[in-house]
Amino acid sequence: MTTQTLKDLEQTQDFIRRHIGPDEAQTQAMLNDINAESVDALIDEIVPANIRLADLPAIEESKTEVKALADLKAVASKNVVNTTHIGLGYYGTLTPNVILRNVLENPGWYTAYTPYQPEIAQGRLESLLNYQQMCLDLTGLDLASASLLDEGTAAAEAMALAKRVSKNKKSNLFFVSEEVYPQTIDVVKNRAEFFGFDLVIAPANDVENHDVFGALLQYPAASGEVSDISELIEKVHAKKGIVAVAADIMSLVLLKAPGELGADVVIGSSQRFGVPMGYGGPHAAFFTTSDKYKRSMPGRIIGVSKDTRGNAALRMAMQTREQHIRREKANSNICTAQVLLANMAAFYAVYHGPKGLKVIAERIHRFTDILCLGMATKGVQADHANYFDTLTFTLSNKEEIVSRALAKGVNLRTDVEGKVSVSLDETTTRENVANLFDILLGEGHGLDVAALDQQIIDCDHASIPASLVRESEILTHPVFNSYHSETEMLRYIKKLENKDLALNHSMISLGSCTMKLNATAQMIPVSWPEFANMHPFAPVDQAQGYKHMIDELDKWLVELTGYDAMSMQPNSGAQGEYAGLIAIQKYHESRGDAHRNICLIPSSAHGTNPASAQMVGMKVVVVDCDKSGNVDMSDLKAKAEELRDNLSCIMITYPSTHGVYEETIREICEIIHDNGGQVYLDGANMNAQVGITSPGFIGADVSHLNLHKTFAIPHGGGGPGMGPIGVKKHLAPFLPDHALINVDESTKGNGAVSAAPFGSAGILCISYLYIAMLGKKGVTDSTKYAITNANYLAHKLSQHYPILYTGNNGRVAHECIVDLRPLKEASGITEMDVAKRLMDYGFHAPTMSFPVAGTLMIEPTESEAKPELDRFIEAMTCIRDEIRKVEQGEWTVENNPLHNAPHTLADITDPAWDRAYTVGEAVFPVPAAAANKFWPTVNRIDDVFGDRNLICSCPSVDTYKD
Template sequence: MSNAKSLEELEQKQDFIRRHIGPSPAQVSDMLSALEVSSVQELIDQTVPASIRLEQPLTVGQSRTEVETLSYLKSVASKNKVFKSYIGQGYHPTNVPHVILRNVLENPGWYTAYTPYQPEIAQGRLESLLNFQTMTLDLTGLDLASASLLDESTAAAEAMGLAKRVSKAKKANAFFIADDVHTQTIDVVTTRAEQFGFEIIVGKAEDAVNHDIFGALFQYPTTSGEVVDITDLIAGVQSKKAIACVAADIMSLLLLKAPGKLGADVVLGSAQRFGVPMGYGGPHAAFFATRDAYKRSLPGRIIGVSKDRLGNDALRMAMQTREQHIRRDKANSNICTAQVLLANMAAFYAVYHGPQGLKTIAQRIHRFADILASGLKAKGIALKHSTWFDTLTVVSDSKDDVIARAIAKGVNFATNHEGEYSISVSETTTRADITELFDIILGEGHGLSVDAIAADVEANGSESIPASLVRDDEVLTHPNFNSYHSETDMLRYIKRLESKDLSLNHSMISLGSCTMKLNATAEMIPITWPEFANLHPFCPLDQAEGYQIMIGELHDWLVNITGYDAVSLQPNSGAQGEYAGLIAIRKYHESRGDAHRNVCLIPSSAHGTNPASAQMASMKIVVVNCDKNGNVDMSDLKAKAEEVSENLSCIMITYPSTHGVYEETIREICEIIHEHGGQVYMDGANMNAQVGVTSPGFIGSDVSHLNLHKTFCIPHGGGGPGVGPIGVKSHLAPFMPNHSVINVPGTNIGNGAVSAAPYGSAAILPISWAYITMMGSEGLKQATEMAIVNANYLTHELSKHFPILYRGRNNRVAHECIVDLRPLKEQSGITEMDVAKRLQDYGFHSPTMSFPVAGTLMIEPTESESKGEIDRFIEAMVSIKGEIEKVISGEWSIENNPLVFAPHTQGDVLGNEWDRAYDRFYAAFPVPAVAKNKFWPTVTRIDDVYGDRNLVCSCPAVETYRD
């Protein structure tokens, strides 16, 4: 009986493992039979070099059920104290419209989609991002906007980089930051400047013109709340041929004159308070706008309007040639993650409220600030400024007493400066809250009536926004912001856009290197719990005990999984993690008197972010060749390591390799670098082939970033959010990022921040925490093993029809394979692009195209896909091979076949004219399985060249919309 009971408990514990791993035991058996091995272990023995296999199992604990996991995490979350936050400083409480909460943030149709590199099956999120860009342009008063950046502070650092690139003050090497810019922004920009070798000057805003600078950054309104006309400051900066950058509060721009109208060259900020929870720091979308003249230097993605094959308007990512995956070390930035999911939430917030609704919210916030200020001044309380939008800074000799009363009532103020505290009211503030604030500041029995003060303010008007800065132009005039204000209309608009996009809730997304695996519902549930969603990142640490427990456990598990000694969770994208890891390496060398070590070796197969990140860390890049099998050319590595030995800083290498194999020489590579005094940076993009089987630390690496949005199940969100923590060996631990507002234990005081919040995108860390908890040590290893099984089965079946470019030991691959389409392309004229687009007709997102080798598809099935889904994908690929053979044989011409016309929309197939060499039904339903779950692309093949030549990056004109 006891044995039966323990067996039942074990089965319950392992239940989530069975849910996460796609293939059933019978399917696993069938795949192993096809691979001619008797067990999973035999396949692993054939695939993974014995020299790097872990000697001991992971120690993250046994798997827990979903119920156990959520129950325990709820008890942890309850230790967070969700105080009313008036801290401000770039983070504000907000009301997330429930129609957006349920149908976007909690909807896998939105959160499981991939970056819109295949725009024909991403028109929904592209339209939403175009709304975001249009909103940004309207509010900032500038010409060109991006589709979001990681956070406000990172956006400011990117603005400094743009300023250096485009400024005509070519001899200047200093960037000026006004001392009333948010503290965390000064921190992040200073860190970036240190790596670039720029001088940072922090001083009074009016002093900017007294320095030889290439750019300057101002806050509008300032971090302490003052609303200042910066027109003359901007003009003064520009008179020195420098670039004027403004960090703006997005809500204030409904009432304040647009910074672009004041003359700013760059305007940036956080869109968080447009309906995105504070989440202890993120994720949040930053907005970024600049002049059209600087479009080639703009960081991040740009969504543009183009045409499809039939002449219809169609959206796509514009000017991708600027980005790191194309330009590598010449790129404007290494950041490849936008905050798409959060940008979409902010855009929908603007669509739902519309211009009048947003203005009403902004006016209400400002009116409450006026009421609070009027009451305080009536009682003799000194305010630091005579102007404000939402933030009042009080000058007080009884600050400690006030703060103590606030804490006792569950209220947080900002307390950055001696003898001052600040209060930022928000969308969530009520009249009762204002009464409570009077009680806290003045003591009870003060005799103030909010209603009476409000009436007085209404009667006498407000002068807290200077007349010269009152916004007088219309914003958000496009129909998209004026059509969906009932919940019914909004619900249908969201659904209409969602239906245009292919996400993981429709079919497998087999992107090599991107690891699009299950994002389990149980993992997602905690992110909207108020205990996690509603904390300010700068609240006192004793109010964030639950976060600290969860973060601490996740830290320890990631240490165990990676084989490192410490982890920083601050980087909020994989590329940001690369950057943080390279900074740690650089600071380590400097601490040893080796500041001259600045050469980074990078294999030719590396991700585009690798050379871009190395460039941002001011490293000199030396490319190491790969041999004919796709492995690092060891003779070339040895020669180049010897050549640069005295100046060698590090190597950046991906393992398993970007070519999808476990290189046998990886330990030797690490040893060679260490012999020459360098450090080994192992890119964590392919950790899904390591967890529980090997680890970077065990192999011999010194530092890695982890893509929590790949291996550890945070969803891609349509192109972001991501999280990219770094793991390091003990000698690098002191050099990980710290934070100027909240100290991060275990790092040196004075280490700069790389992200705006101390723990980056903390709100989505519970996803990875829950994944590890529910999988446990055994499940994590099984996930890696099944990823290898699925990839090798897929490779085995596809190899009957296509050449596989690279294989490892025993002819095996790791967790992905590269299908070589070049021989077919040479025979037929059909391109890899044609194959990618035709796959859309079969209901699949294309694999990674032309990376790391042009003319190929890199395919990664992950452990979450069943054999049935993999077989369906194989069937599609084999069918497409047959279509190509018809072109080769001459049955179809190169100009008239289903591949070059792909993808096929309903309008295309049902059109009046059809002069194709194949019938309509076959165009849409090439194999019977497609009819069971047909996904219709909403536009045909998009003309990228037209879009770049006719750059339109905001919603089309009203006339076009009406037509």
Template sequence: MTQQTLTQLEQRELFLRRHIGSDTQQQQQMLQTLGADSLDDLTAQIVPETIRLNRDLAVGEPCGEAEGLAYLKNVASKNKIFKSYIGMGYYGTQVPTVIQRNVLENPGWYTAYTPYQPEIAQGRLEAVLNFQQLTIDLCGLELASASLLDEGTAAAEAMALAKRVSKAKQANIFFVADDVFPQTLDVVKTRAECFGFEVVVGPAAEATNHELFGALFQYGSTNGELNDQRQLYASLHDKKAIVVVAADIMSLVLLKSPGSLGADVVLGSSQRFGVPMGYGGPHAAFFATRDQYKRSMPGRIIGVSKDTRGNSALRLAMQTREQHIRRDKANSNICTAQILLANMASFYAVYHGPKGLKTIAERIHRLTDILAMGLAAKGVELVNNSWFDTLTFKVSNRDALLARALAAETNLRIDAAGTLGVSLDEVTTREDLAALFDIILGSGHGLDVATLDAAIVSNGSESIPAALLRDDAILTHPTFNRYHSETDMLRYIKRLESKDLALNHSMISLGSCTMKLNATTEMLPITWPEFAELHPFCPLEQAQGYAQLFDELSQWLAEITGYDAMCLQPNSGAQGEYAGLLAIRRYHQSRGDSHRNICLIPQSAHGTNPASAHMAGMKIVVVACDKQGNVDLQDLRAKAAEMADNLACVMITYPSTHGVYEEHVEEICRVIHQHGGQVYLDGANMNAQVGVTTPGFIGGDVSHLNLHKTFAIPHGGGGPGMGPIGVKAHLAPFVSGHTLIKPGKASDDNGALSSAPYGSASILPISWMYIKLLGAKGLRESTQNAMLNANYVARQLSGHYPVLYRGRNGLIAHECLIDLRPLKESSGVTELDIAKRLNDYGFHAPTMSFPVAGTLMVEPTESESKAELDRFIDAMIAIREEIAKVEAGEWPADNNPLHNAPHTMADIMDPAFDARPYSREQAVFPSDDVKANKFWPTVNRIDDVYGDRNLFCACVPMSEYE
């Protein structure tokens, strides 16, 4: 073998060395600590022999970063970026470069975790609070959420809320106006089927003809019409129905708020506030409702509370609504919001301010008026009499017109009724209007854009009915009125970023969340125009690059999971669970087994499982675990036999959420199959499987994959995420489809889960790059190093804290549960105290009290070096020594560094600090490492009870921030 070839091989494996935190020597040191000879030896000690793969994955060899980018660039070039006027919830937008560079492309924003530890997440919490304030102002309602997955999902959640809160308790009909976006109706119908709701579709005026619990309307409609429906809404209220309105965020800058017209829920997509179309996502949906419905609101809410010094501090409000805690009683199954994208939209509003947004909205509307005037002048019949940005028109020569459009690389909206539509947006220019006139009217039409514009200015516009023009001020809070220069905006973004601890600062060892490296090379392609600027409903021939990417990624993921087919549509892990259960439900229905609706869920399963099963219309039966944390086989067999006639499936997590490779997993699968059920194997812990075993090999029928965990898509502070599902061949015809885009699969007509056919398509290149760069060798070594790191941490901490569950040979999988309950008894120190004290050491806390109360779940991932692991271990040992001082009575139980953590600059500047039994240095510089690289929490411990009792979810006065 030549030196040149060796160099090429080394170059191709260089990314693997960069992705895995520890070098070979450090790995050997950790293996020696564990008494293992090699990574393969350690794997053999952990993973049951009967489920270990005895071959390499067929995903290719590792690839160099430059080589991978060049290949993907060639794939991307097959996407054709036509001018899009399709609209229907997706529009061209200008991403402010200061936001693109400093938020979307900044690991300080995209690698942060969901803000469950609010003291070290005040920056993104403020950005999302701005998003809520933006939503409240534009929607005209009292309460807004911190974002949902997309507009269709938000509409489905609104339907569920309407059923919960409507006083028409006997009603079972949800009405959808026939001019609502078709993809939204698709998602609503899918959800309604599982809940047993009847969906009636018809003209809006017919809503009152039915006994219903809620109704959904589009403002303005798919064809662009702006309807004043306040009388209709009032009539529906008389029938005790809940009025839901889907609205366009940009139009609400000019239009009366739906809340002021009588809407009870308002929702939509914030995409056109500075987030690329990205072939469908990710985009943050906004959702607002009345204060009286706050306890039934889906998703997350950011609320204002107080810290222990009495200062305002932000936090996730009413966290008990999270499905991990409420399980099947959860209001929603939105484990992943779209926080990164909500942040981008809120920064867009902050940067432009109310005046800038009004300028953008008025310009879009004025261009639409010009287009309408020109078409009308030439005898083109407009379907809609009012509009903001969308025109629908009839033509006699539709085929010839569409041919001209394609020749001009332009996409129009093609309606089933034979009409055509055009939606203008922020990036539309006067030159674009001239081109549209040529396309629609043919050459020689004689229209001049400037002349038409002058006529509009002279005569005024009546295309927005006077009764619907907004007459109240929006975005009056100072935050939206002070950061309009790039200098000010840059500093505001940086100031917020500095308040947050993300992966660019230190390890985030959250169990079941897999906070690994999101490599820069993996991230680069998402902002390429070829991926970012495609409309999700463009003709398939214009998206051949995406088609190739989907095909290659699906083949790799099918190989990695041991399944026969993939569905890429689900745009969160929790939605992936829902998608997999729907496939099981449809499969049973196809066999005449509609009565099969029992879902067995072990206590060790992932926390979202019961909520997903409830959403899929299944009844949940819990299976016990034994003292070692394994599924109780005797209980499983008994319940499977008892429920055999109605058994739909079991949902198991493997390795279990308790952090062990259970020896009897194949037996679990056999028992369920024996009684006619299907096996849903939760993919939350795939980071301990890839290249070592597969769900399909173990015996699963369907699994979802958290691409934002195992496959390197960043968490983004609580979203984006993707949760595609893998299925065995018999389930493939039953995965989700889409009403608008049909690539020709048997599943095309099954109904949609997401607004876009491929979910959040624009972030799939991240996972494609991850697999391409690592190859089969790198994927297996990543898994093995994840297990090595976890076992090393567990071994080093086991002399100081009990490890609750262990598998074979006393080892764990990729995460471990540290049992703090004995310490709580002996000292009064809680898991919350330890979590907050870790902030003082510069660490994000592990997962608290899940899946077992009084524990911390630690997952270090393969991307952390031995040095970082040792730093975390040293911090945990030092904290144990601090607890010992409390146990010994040296420090009072209610006045010690743990009870008072985290400590801020305000603490050490306070003269009263001298009364504490420990020093300022012990408080904020507990180790030499911290002195060298101090992360300062900006607020003290936050009072959750105060925040929920005094719920306030809008921007506070600037004086509070300052």
């Protein structure tokens, strides 16, 4: 008879054992190797006792996948998903199912990392190049980025670019048309305040009355009006100002490109190209500009270069990690793109092609014509005669109409006094239009959609001015004209996926990036219509499911961070840094300390830290680190005391970027507080804190959390991300709010940092389920096993490579740094060679040359089991042996498998093979590589050539054939 209890039997359903890689036997074997009695004993050795939490966090016990999903489905059912006609940059869209299943829901696309190793990222790079080409064609400009966080952020970045490049150096004034989307104005106002720019918000025609360095116009306007803005642009240019135009991407299929009207920058959201609304995100914003401003562009740009065989190859150009090089002088702190969503939009354009997009845009516009004509025949004129998809009506019975709309399950735009706006989209049907007539006119109006449609044809109705009808062709490149059947599209997506290494192939050991399991169960609700199809400005009583989920996630994160309040609005880690620093500055201002503007930053800090500090008007002062990688306490004390009158804060990462729990972290907090400053603790390494310590318990005042790291939102090939911030109660009144949806009564009136009130709310369900399924024990065990795996890896690798930094007891935190500099000096083999050679073994390289040049920073996470760790260790051990052969002269510096890595099929099928090593040594260096071979599709890429010959649009089809 069995002796197991029911609880024992139910352990088979426990998510914790699914998430944490090592089982009991593997764990014991690793502990034996590193001479640790137990996991808990190891944690006791590593984490300073004075910051250890006594108990498990006060959150719920773990739930099974089945239970957690069922409970969240019940929560989701509280959302009322009305038919939405609100518009304002968010629209219903039809995600082609071939894209939904094979991109959004495919780990081959959503678990990939930022393409810093382009040889194994050619698929997503090609798709991003398609995205850039799509944006260039539609906007009529020369250069496009690979996407930004959202439309509001893109507008703020356009303002910053205008200030950098404008020849009107005497002006400090930026003009914003009052017809720009209100949430965009909110973000721009907040950014302008901390940049010290003057801002005027007025009717667009008023721009000629101001001496400006730049202006922002909306095309079509928020009210829906389509007007020729070329004269306004000329007037700004006459004053040496720069004009940014926020444009609707679908309208540009039919409207003259803003670049043809004279715009210097065009920004907007590509959401309506197949990306669900998701209560505000994630969505990819586009940003295009003139080639002459390329050095001032924010974010990432994908460029065409060549590999060592002379073949075309793609890479990130120019801006790649510029924050880590230029620090506070960087163009922007935003180093995140919205890659997964940009790829969805690009595939949408590829799938529909120019003809398909034109049909969609014309259908939207025709329905709008029908609505406008029908209303006019009943004596209700739209405010504007020229429009694309949005009509605004000035009404005396607004309340009655809104009441009828809500009764029929319809949302309209109602935030402007005395007016109602109606936006139509790809999902609009004949029935929706008939329903709108009932809402706007009352039943019994006698209007017929088909009859009105025929009337429009007969009278040659023209609601787009002839001068603004697009004449230039779009999407002429073969990629947009080749994959219109589902079979062809499916194969194209798969072809690109096969070029990319993601977590579904092997461990990605990037330090500080926490590439852990993104469990399938956590991803499922992203596609649920209750979450996916909610407009961010829907009445709050319709979004009670979202509110319940966000409130509960908020409560859990407050407990796990030791803070008192959270803001979910920042939609990237860098955006979180920005929001947290704003809270600090506003706190100082509230106490009459507006002069406090010095930010201390250790030399080991993330590159976005100084870039974020300068965005809120702070002056960065670098604090030295000692030879062990810790903050130099004497330097910190001296600078804090010297600058105490103007000290605003310190930005510090914990555990340190060097992978060590600094023993003095509490003292650091006390020194800053004693000198009048606040402590910003960067949450990048929160995966080494959850459940065993917390920023608030340590003594910090504010942190951002990278939900795409610690809390399992996948990286998506370089985005989406989420960077909510936690704060102590004295900073809570200074958290971001929103112009259209009040986030919390205590923050009412505060500016926004993102376009949507809860940022990329559509992916918060991932982190919600991560915590729900792990529970208090699971989230704590995740931290413990991340540390255990890292120490096992560090111990094994230390037998072959120097480990740069360790704690007082020789242990590391959740990551370690392998120092390749001595080997480089002895052999000539570089960290780049090692990174590229790892591809031949089937691995993505660790973080290269950060935070120390000439090193690799490795973070295995808790999700990797011992066999995968051992496979990585074997690869690194074999690579060390290969370096030794170069050291000993068996191979030359120029003719060895590291220098020539990665190796491709083109290499091994080349009859002119003249290498000093065999084909087998090149591509099957160990049996494990042969058993699960990943083939890079290009050889090593020439970065210098790519930057000197900048091409950021799709090459000719012949290039792809070659």
